[in-house]
Every structure is written in structure tokens, then in C-alpha cells.
Amino acid sequence: MDASESISVIGLGYVGLPVALAFSSITEVVAYDTNSARINELKAGKDHTGCLTQTLPSQLLLTNDPKALRTATFHIICVPTPIDKDNQPDLSFLESAAHTLGPMLHSGDTVVVESTVYPGVTEDIIVPILESHSGLKMGSSLRVGYSPERLSPSDTLHLFENTVKLVGANDYQTAELIAEKYRQVVLAGVHMVPSIKVAEAAKLLENTQRDVNIALVNEMAMLFHALEIDSHEVIEAAKTKWNFHPYEPGLVGGHCIGVDPYYMSAIAQRHGLNPDLVLSARSRNESMGEYVAQKTIDILSDENIPAKAANVGVFGLSFKENCPDIRNTKVVGLIQSLEAKGVKTYVADPIVNKPEFEATYNIKVLDLEQLPRLHAIVIAVAHDTFVHCSPTEYLAHLQHPNLLIDVKGHLDRDRFSDAGVRLWRL
Template sequence: MTTPTPRVTVIGLGYVGLPLAVALAKQFETTGLDIDTRRIDELKRGHDRTGEIDRERMTASSLTLTADPAACLPSDFYIVTVPTPIDGQNRPDLGLVEKASRTVAKMIAPAVAEGRAPVIVYESTVYPGVTEDLCAPILEEVSGLVSGEDFFLGYSPERINPGDREHTIDKITKVVSGQTPEVLDRVANLYNAITSGGVFRAKSIKAAEAAKVIENAQRDINIAFMNEIAQIFGAMDLSVWDVLEAARTKWNFLPFSPGLVGGHCIGVDPYYLSHRAEVLGLDPQVILAGRGVNDGMAGWVAQRLHGLRGGKPGSVLVLGLTFKEDVPDLRNSKVADLIDALKGLGHDVTVHDPHADPDEAAHEYELTLQGGEPSGAYDLVLLAVPHREYLALGASTLRSLVADGGSLADLKGALGGGADWTL
């Protein structure tokens, strides 16, 4: 019997799914599925609004794009890369993973009929147990098929870092796992074909799920320590950057920095782990303490800036809204929390960001972005996100936006001491 040509379908074409799908399409017959028809239309024209894949790579890719699950050919692998956010009470929201599982369940029968023994691989960040205990029953119920017999499960945690051109999908080590040793081999071979960094075979699906969630929880806790010492040293009128410059001369000092912790991963994933711990009757004190410090950082910065103004409300220009520099990603931006805090203290806030989508800013945060180059005169100008465009302007040009008697603030110390205030 001839082995069918390997086919892959990637479900979800965001920051994680699109780079993965484009990489897979170089080696395998690959379809990218996303329910956002606007997203599919843009990608077909070669435009990736996330900025992860440039137009030349997009138009040259053999990736098939569709918003219709019925248009996807029967595949050997179905890779789920949908977001896993938290709700308003910081609890895991697995609704998109559940929905994607139902979609995949309706697609796998033709693959089984062709003898492909499809593997459903989840890349979405979850707490240990979600793939086998939540997704598998959904797949079985909707498809009428049996997990471990008709179809199989795998997990390979995503490691995409938006805007990072060094640690790309084709260079990083991919952690892989599978329901059986044979499935693990299949998943390992798939990912090994697209990365020079090789694969690491986790002992189980739960171990792979856990590895992902602690990677980001560890970073969150380390940054929380930096934010706490920034607050302590701030009360001493001592620059945290001066302290870190000295401390980093020790060979084993960890080079973390203080700041606002946003984005879809670091500010979210620890809550997945803490939720699972609480369900088990445990008290995850360190994880939640770190989250508390980082979630409160925007309010602390707002109070410091308010104090810089002598406690008087004024006009403020906030430069940068995305969760990190040089990316358009607005998910879970803590700059938005900072803006809300400043407004709550009576300040009139103008926001500028050359990378953020104005429609998304309006939809997600009810904020109107100033267009063109930054302009006007303000009592306080805050460089919140050091996009390359702002750094190219330099401290002197940014200071020209400050009204008489006003101040220039630099949240991350990116201006090299050219501001009146920094953490």
C-alpha cells in the first residue's frame, strides 16, 4: 500500500499559525485555515498585518489559504494555533480551543477514510491536561471517532516571539509530544523538517503543555522582581538602571529589566498554571504574587508621572501603545492600563503609535491615535514603547514636543539619560 503524500492543515493564522504554515508549506502540501475572511483576503494579496511574514515571502509561498473548513483537503496533521486568552476574572478562556476542536472534528473523517490516521497537534498555550482531558472528548463526540485508534493527539508548544527576527520558527528547538511512541515519531519528523534547531521529545503531552506554561511564568516572576525593586529604588530616588548596570557585571546575574508586562503570553500564561493549581487545592503564592506586581505596575507608573507634575493634571502625549517595540501587536497592552490610570487622575491624554492599527486601537481600547508624526506641545511627553521611529527622532526632537515647564519621561530608559524621568 502506498503511503499518502503528507498533508498539513494549520488552524488559525495569527502571530503563531502563519509563520508555522509558511514554513510547513516549503516541505509539505499545506493549507492555512482562518475564520477571519478579511485576514484570508489580505494574505492572498501578500499582506500580513502582524508583520511576521513580508510580502515577498507571502506571495512566493505555496501555502493554500481558506476560510472554509470544507475546502481543506484530508490531512495527516491538523495543527491548532488559536489564542488562549483569560477572562475578566483572570481565568482561562478555552472557548477558541474548544471551537477549533469542533471544527477539526468535522474535518478528520475523510482523512481517516483515506487511511491517513490523522494527528491533531495543539500549539495553543494551555495548562497540563487540556489536550487529553478537554480536547480529546470534544473530538470524539463531534467526529464519532475514537482517540488513539482512529485519530491521534500531539502537542508542540508555540515559541513565537512577535517581532523577533533571530528566534524564528525555522531556527528554534521545538518541543514535541505524542499520544504513542509512533505518533511522537511522526510529530518529531514533521517539525524536524522545518527547523535547524531540532526537536526535543517530551516524555508526555502533559509534560510538553507544562513546559510551555512555566517558560512564560518564569519570565513573569523575574520581571516582577525587577518591577518591585524599581519601586523600592524609586522611593529612594535611586535609578534602577544605575543599579542594574552595576549588578549585571556579575557573571550569573540574570539580565531582566523592569517595565510593563503585556502581550498574549507572559501576562496571561501564569494564570493558566495558577488556575490549575487552585483546582488541585494548591495555593500558587509565587506565581500570583508576580502577577500582582506586574498587573499593578501601570498604576504605579501613572502615580509617579502624576507626582512629576506635582499632582496637577495636564496634557500628556503617550508615545507607543503596542505591548512591545516595533510590532503592531496590541493584545493585552499594559500601556492602555497606564493611559486609563492617567485619565483617572484627570490628565488629558493623546496617544501616538506608528505600528498600531487605528481601528484595532479604537475597538480594543476606545482610543483614537494621533496620525502622522507626533505633534503638539504637552505638559508631559512619555516614551512608553521605544519604537525605532521614536529612537530615530532622538531625545532633543521629542523634547521639542514638551511645553514650557513640562517634562520628558522615558519608561524603559531607551533615550540614554536624555529624559527628565525614567524608572
């Protein structure tokens, strides 16, 4: 890479930081975030996302000064794309990033969007903002591409460097140029697609497919419970067929799988389509917290412990295992369902940031030592620390009927039963 060609990364969260770190191994990177607390945290060598596993590279320039973006010629946007309270796409962060970047662009610069969007957002919404501020024109003085981020927080196997990067751009030459940049840091290589819209759509398809498949397994798990069949035993059996895909039942939240199907359905509805399969799958997944709460209460009631007399621990609060990210976590709905039925809940998670969780959800988080004796513990998120706990360690927190609700089914059922723990799994 030409030494004069520095890169900017806009938005330094779960996605932007790994991207900035990867490129800073080969060139200077202007790492820009509007949140000065985030910049200061990183400058101090700390990182609440857990992505910073190395000392800060000297070529990484951390800044919240947008003027620093002028020194780069290749810009990568990694800002959030959440949904609003009506489950509609909220593009305000992305639009704001484009308003900031536009005036800093030079003729010949390249802009790549990595944030997850529905097809059309980059060309129809972001490019006009960039063009109006810069006076540049896509296709002549401005190069534009889209390259979805596919990493998954806390997944230590599938990283930015070893996951194939999709690249689509406004023309073939631009796609080649962007692909060449990514090839220098993404060892798994680049898959070029014919257009920006194909790249945008591929990301939506990947995540929507996952949501729909988990919803199917959740619905089947509910049936298996009604039939008194263990869903994990069924999945183990079905896995022996070559074309079966082994999804696990569970809570599906977070800001990707729990959000992107709404991006898909929003654009589908604008085109007069009725994405009822996708919306129904999302609604099935949204309902699982309530289902687990009701099952917990039913089992306690069978043991003569009415909901209003029950003390239930909820272990794990983030949206997925071994990850501190609490955005759109479905554990909150589970806790609220239990509380709405009169159960007293005590929640604990050694991984999440306690003040952040308490401020966001107005739910007190306890240390394990602060818990009273519990009639049941719901292991809502299978953090390693919970999966590796022995039956004796759980029994130290439990009293009759010593009930463990293992939502993800990661505990050894026979070992726990032998130790006198009553274990239920989704």
C-alpha cells in the first residue's frame, strides 16, 4: 500500500476497532469516534468490548476530531444501525457519519460502508449526503463501496482476518481497488460481488436466515416439551443426516440477528411485499423469554412453590455467551416476565458492566456472594464461567426444589441429576 494512503475508520465499537487494528498493522489509520469517552478509554489501553488484545499500534491515531479524517483517502464507516421503538431502521448514526465525513473528502477518495443496512441505503441515502457536502460525484471523483462486517462478538475462531470479506462497489474498478485493500489484511480473501446492493442484501440474507432457523428450532422445542421429548436429544439424532443444520433453541437478541430481520421486513414492506415468515420468526424468537419464565413457574408450582413465594436467580445478562454486550438482550424480557408473575428475581453476571446494565434497564445486578438461597436458577446465557460450575457450586446457591433452568442446554444433565439438581433445558 502506498505510504501516503492512510485509512480512516469511523465508529470504533465491536466492528470498527478490529477493522482499525487490522489496517494499522500495514498503514496509518485515523480511528475516529464521536464518543470522547470511547477515545479516552482506548487511549488508556482499555476496551469495554474486549476486542483490544494487544498494545495500541503506533500507526493508530485515536481521535474525536473530524478534521483528522482529511488526512485519509480511504474511509470505512462502522457506526451503529439499530432499530427504533417501532422496529423500524434507525439510520441516524449512519447519516450523521456521512454528514461528518462528506466535507472532509478529496477528489478520488474511497468510502466503504460496513454497517449493516438494507439494499439501497448506501447509494440512495448515504452517497447523496457525501456528494452534497463534498461536491464530488460517485463514479467520477468519488469511489463508493459496501463491505458487510461478518464478525461475531466473543467468537474467537471467526475473526476479521480469517473471514472472507464481501465487496461490492459502484463500478468494477472501484470494487477491485477496495478488494485489494482488504486483501492486505483479510487473509481469508475477498469475494467480489457485482454491485453494492448485492453486498448489502447478502448480509441481510445471512442474518435473517439465522433468525428464521433458530425460530424454527424454538418452535419445535416448544412442541417437544409438550410431548415430553428432550429437544437436544432430537437435534443430536437429526444431526446424523447430511443436510440437517443443527441450530440450538434459545433467546435471540443483540443488535444483529435480533435487528436485521426488521431491516429486511421494512424494505420488503416498502416494496409491497408481506414478509410474514420473517416477522413471524422474529416474533417467535421474541416470545422465548416469556416461554422460559412460564416454564420455570410451572415447574416450581408443581413443587408447591407458588410464583409469589419463589426466589429465582437469573444468571447471564448479555445478548450472548462470553460477551459483555447488553444491547437488545432478551434476558431482560425473561426477568420482566418472571417479575410480572410475582416472582422475586436476583440477577447476576460477572461479565457485563454492572453500572451500565443497571442504568440501561433499571435492574439491580448482584455479585454471586450477595444472592439469597434460590428455589431456581435460570442460566439465561451460557458464559463459560456458568457452564464450568459444578453441581456442588450451584447447590450452594439453591434450596428445594434445587431447580436449574439451562436455557442453552450446555450443562451435563446426567451429572447434575446424579448430584440432586433438577435440570430443565429448552
